[in-house]
Amino acid sequence: MTDFKSEKIYIFGDVSNQSRHFVTGVVTDPENVSDHSDIESSGSTELPQAVSKNKDKKPERELTKSELFLREYMARALGLRPPPKQVLSTVNLEGVAKLISEGKVKKVITMAGAGISTSAGIPDFRSKGTGVYYNLDQFNLPDPQALFSISYFKENPVPYYTVRKELLLGNYKPTPCHYFIRMLAEKGVLLRHFTQNIDGLERVAGIDPDLLMEAHGSNQVGHCMECSKKYTNLWIRDCLKRDEIPKCTLECCTGTIRPDTVFFGEPLPKRFSELVDQDFEQCDLLIVLGTSLKVQPFASLIIKVPEETPRLYINLEKNASEAKHPLTILVFGGGFKFDDEDNYRDVFLESACDDGCTRLAELIGWKDELTNLVASEHARLDKEFLEEAQKEATELPTQMSHQLSIKADTKVPPNQIPMKTNPRESPKQKPCHTEKKAEISKATITSVSASGSSNQKPGNDKKKQQTKLSTKHMKTKK
Numbered sequence: 001m002t003d004f005k006s007e008k009i010y011i012f013g014d015v016s017n018q019s020r021h022f023v024t025g026v027v028t029d030p031e032n033v034s035d036h037s038d039i040e041s042s043g044s045t046e047l048p049q050a051v052s053k054n055k056d057k058k059p060e061r062e063l064t065k066s067e068l069f070l071r072e073y074m075a076r077a078l079g080l081r082p083p084p085k086q087v088l089s090t091v092n093l094e095g096v097a098k099l100i101s102e103g104k105v106k107k108v109i110t111m112a113g114a115g116i117s118t119s120a121g122i123p124d125f126r127s128k129g130t131g132v133y134y135n136l137d138q139f140n141l142p143d144p145q146a147l148f149s150i151s152y153f154k155e156n157p158v159p160y161y162t163v164r165k166e167l168l169l170g171n172y173k174p175t176p177c178h179y180f181i182r183m184l185a186e187k188g189v190l191l192r193h194f195t196q197n198i199d200g201l202e203r204v205a206g207i208d209p210d211l212l213m214e215a216h217g218s219n220q221v222g223h224c225m226e227c228s229k230k231y232t233n234l235w236i237r238d239c240l241k242r243d244e245i246p247k248c249t250l251e252c253c254t255g256t257i258r259p260d261t262v263f264f265g266e267p268l269p270k271r272f273s274e275l276v277d278q279d280f281e282q283c284d285l286l287i288v289l290g291t292s293l294k295v296q297p298f299a300s301l302i303i304k305v306p307e308e309t310p311r312l313y314i315n316l317e318k319n320a321s322e323a324k325h326p327l328t329i330l331v332f333g334g335g336f337k338f339d340d341e342d343n344y345r346d347v348f349l350e351s352a353c354d355d356g357c358t359r360l361a362e363l364i365g366w367k368d369e370l371t372n373l374v375a376s377e378h379a380r381l382d383k384e385f386l387e388e389a390q391k392e393a394t395e396l397p398t399q400m401s402h403q404l405s406i407k408a409d410t411k412v413p414p415n416q417i418p419m420k421t422n423p424r425e426s427p428k429q430k431p432c433h434t435e436k437k438a439e440i441s442k443a444t445i446t447s448v449s450a451s452g453s454s455n456q457k458p459g460n461d462k463k464k465q466q467t468k469l470s471t472k473h474m475k476t477k478k
Ligand code: CNA
Pocket: 112, 113, 114, 115, 116, 117, 118, 119, 122, 123, 124, 125, 126, 127, 131, 132, 196, 197, 198, 199, 200, 216, 289, 290, 291, 292, 293, 294, 295, 314, 315, 316, 317, 319, 351, 352, 353, 354
């Protein structure tokens, strides 16, 4: 365990790709970036394009957004511009609530991180003691981020799936904070919810998918890393329940199934940069919830709203979001200015997200509605989870009796289970070579032998290695 819990800023995304327009960089210490070697891979590619309108005239060029920002910043620093208008009547939670209750904001953006789901039972990354990064000793990783790096996953998916098993198998209920975001949507004031979370709880909470931007993807689907065949979360869950690393079911393929989430070192979805460009310049209130703001390019979104736009940050800790070093300010735009004398728009509420959102709802006059929404939705989900569990319990004996009947059938070896035994998804196995093989493959799926790992098919001596998750690795939380 080294400096991963410190002030490092981590980047999701291939800076040469979709996220090019962001000022992206890894800053070992955001307050000490004078050494340029500390800024790796600046992805800002908005270099001025010379636009020559008239050959005889000096070429004119349009200023890029970054240049405009710098020009405005410098002009303001030199006192050449009037200070931005203060929108909040008071720079505190009451002031924010007043804006909402008086209908003065119509384009609210919410930005969230793992902290909005911890009260649902899903650990975040960086909370001391409970965060995922504090519970990885058993894996002997080169560094904690390796767990979520695509290169390491390709090499060894066991630590990832062992840690993620709990998240993927759990039935989690959205938190009051999730439902507060839904209420903003239902009141017609939510422009977009940008989340770094992959737990899908925003969808479960009933937030319209059009209003959602899951910046780091979602674990609702996955695909084979070799042949790209799609697999549902439910199918992946079934593998994990059997303590197996999900492997492609196609006879000709031995690929590992990966969830469609963004790993470190991968580009963010194209829709992300499109929506950032489209939404942030219109935003009239920014609410940032439960994130350490350490992962780029997400973290620097807070500087993309207009200068007048109030910004509310609800989190258990303030984090290093207040930049002080001039170079940090130039690179990342300054961050929040909670404690500055001339702060006219940044409000920090040191609080759990649920409490903070409930307090905000109370000040707006929505508290009863929020409480009722949470209660009714939780009751509905409890019922659904119970029905699901009952269904699974009744399916189990069916699966076992089916296996017994197969054992009696000499055409299929006893250690192989028919496809039908996976009730939630029947990935259609396509023939790789011949019809005959296809017939056989239809009747079989990979099974784990007593020794640990083989998939034998009649007439096919190819063995598909199936990695079994070690039960000693299952529990990562203490
Ligand atoms: P992080 O770096 O672990 O930071 C979480 C922040 O939330 C910390 O500053 C905590 O102090 C704060 N926090 C924790 N609990 C609460 C609470 N109840 N109320 C208020 N604040 C709280 O996580 P980030 O989201 O900032 O980092 C981005 C990573 C984490 C993304 O790539 C995510 O995919 C990833 N992640 C997601 C999940 C999930 O989907 N639920 C879980 C764990 C990690």
